[in-house]
Amino acid sequence: MAVKVRIPTPLRKLTNGADEVKADGANIKDVLNDLEKNFPGLKERICEPDGALRRFVNLYLNDEDIRFKDNLATTLKENDELSIIPAIAGGVF
Amino acid sequence: MSVQKLLEAHLRNSSSPVVSRSIVELVGKTPLVRINRITAELPKDVEIYAKLEGYNPGGSVKDRAALRMIEDAEDQGRLTRDKVILDSTSGNTGIAYSWIGAVKGYKVELVVPGNVSEERKKILNAFGAKVVFSSPLEGSDGAIRLAWKIYVEHPDRYCKLDQYNNPSNPQAHYDGTGAEIIAQTEGRVTHFVASIGTGGTIMGTGRRLKEFSKEIKVVAVEPDNAFHGLEGLKHMASSIVPGIYHEDELDEKIPAPTEESYLMAKRLAREEGLLVGQSSGAAMWAALELGKRLQKGVVAVIFPDNGDKYLSTRLWEV
Numbered sequence: 221m222a223v224k225v226r227i228p229t230p231l232r233k234l235t236n237g238a239d240e241v242k243a244d245g246a247n248i249k250d251v252l253n254d255l256e257k258n259f260p261g262l263k264e265r266i267c268e269p270d271g272a273l274r275r276f277v278n279l280y281l282n283d284e285d286i287r288f289k290d291n292l293a294t295t296l297k298e299n300d301e302l303s304i305i306p307a308i309a310g311g312v313f
Numbered sequence: 314m315s316v317q318k319l320l321e322a323h324l325r326n327s328s329s330p331v332v333s334r335s336i337v338e339l340v341g342k343t344p345l346v347r348i349n350r351i352t353a354e355l356p357k358d359v360e361i362y363a364k365l366e367g368y369n370p371g372g373s374v375k376d377r378a379a380l381r382m383i384e385d386a387e388d389q390g391r392l393t394r395d396k397v398i399l400d401s402t403s404g405n406t407g408i409a410y411s412w413i414g415a416v417k418g419y420k421v422e423l424v425v426p427g428n429v430s431e432e433r434k435k436i437l438n439a440f441g442a443k444v445v446f447s448s449p450l451e452g453s454d455g456a457i458r459l460a461w462k463i464y465v466e467h468p469d470r471y472c473k474l475d476q477y478n479n480p481s482n483p484q485a486h487y488d489g490t491g492a493e494i495i496a497q498t499e500g501r502v503t504h505f506v507a508s509i510g511t512g513g514t515i516m517g518t519g520r521r522l523k524e525f526s527k528e529i530k531v532v533a534v535e536p537d538n539a540f541h542g543l544e545g546l547k548h549m550a551s552s553i554v555p556g557i558y559h560e561d562e563l564d565e566k567i568p569a570p571t572e573e574s575y576l577m578a579k580r581l582a583r584e585e586g587l588l589v590g591q592s593s594g595a596a597m598w599a600a601l602e603l604g605k606r607l608q609k610g611v612v613a614v615i616f617p618d619n620g621d622k623y624l625s626t627r628l629w630e631v
């Protein structure tokens with residue numbers, strides 16, 4: 221399944237500046253592994269060493285938090301949109 | 314004339330635009346509290362004290378900066394009755410503008426990244442501020458850019474306080490936080506540790522402490538990575554650097570990892586009875602790292618806010 225992944229500013233140096241990239245996978249876990257192949261270092265920012273989503277990272281599938289779906293096992297459809305968002309706003313207050 | 318009529322006439326004739334000064338007078342003069350159990354592993358002559366900024370009326374250190382920026386703008390004639398207070402903020406400064414605006418009778422408009430905690434959004438709403446959300450993908454820099462765009466479209470409508478470039482922000486800490494720490498430690502302070510957002514706290518307090526004694530070390534704490542979970546803090550190397558931030562005035566910068574900072578926030582709750590936010594966890598983590606290197610010292614560390622604004626996040630789920 222080809223999906224669109226939206227990249228937050230602080231991770232764009234890993235995607236050569238791109239704010240949106242394409243990735244492939246049947247579910248979100250596969251997509252993260254595919255991303256890591258093309259953009260080394262991206263996965264470890266999003267996931268803990270054991271593969272679980274880092275606590276301060278939210279992934280939204282078409283604007284829905286994947287923690288309210290099947291988390292990393294959530295299956296994907298062609299052209300789905302995945303957004304990577306830190307659970308906070310870096311910067312001030 | 315009845316007492317009621319006299320009172321009304323008096324209020325009508327009053328030249329002061331301030332509704333009541335009582336609550337704004339409660340800004341600052343926060344407690345400095347010894348950290349006891351977490352520091353058990355440190356040499357016995359190393360003391361760590363936390364300045365609990367959550368005791369401010371709006372619940373954070375940003376009350377100090379916001380009040381000073383508003384009152385200086387009033388004095389300079391930049392902020393008048395017809396103006397709307399405008400700024401970009403990731404929450405605490407916005408909360409401070411909102412309640413102070415409510416007290417003084419100003420409208421407040423804030424540009425906030427869409428991913429700030431739900432509690433912040435609700436508090437801003439409760440105080441009646443107008444909130445414009447910027448892209449959560451762009452973080453606080455996205456909010457900075459959108460606020461400028463709104464301002465340049467209607468510069469006559471707004472008073473843009475611009476906390477990142479406004480000298481009143483560090484000045485509040487020079488006059489308040491710094492002087493308080495000297496008094497509260499009876500001049501014994503040897504190290505000052507604060508996390509950086511705008512840098513207002515570290516710059517203003519640091520300057521005051523250095524003036525008191527050149528020997529005092531000023532140590533800044535920032536997220537160890539551009540992509541982090543420490544609300545309110547800025548990773549300088551990857552951000553728009555605030556005009557008020559001068560790195561050459563710092564003695565040291567300690568990078569704090571998000572997960573360790575969360576764990577420290579949890580320890581502060583369970584071992585010290587202090588429910589504080591993520592940036593306090595980061596500051597305490599760094600203060601402890603610093604303390605391990607010392608033989609002797611009095612370390613003052615800023616805890617910028619309380620933890621109750623983060624209950625909807627996964628901060629304590631370690």
Ligand SMILES: Cc1ncc(COP(=O)(O)O)c(C=O)c1O
Nearest residue numbers: 313510511512513514545592617
């Ligand atoms: C929770 C929190 N911690 C720390 C800071 C940093 O304070 P300063 O802007 O004075 O650097 C802020 C705000 O900026 C904040 O909201």
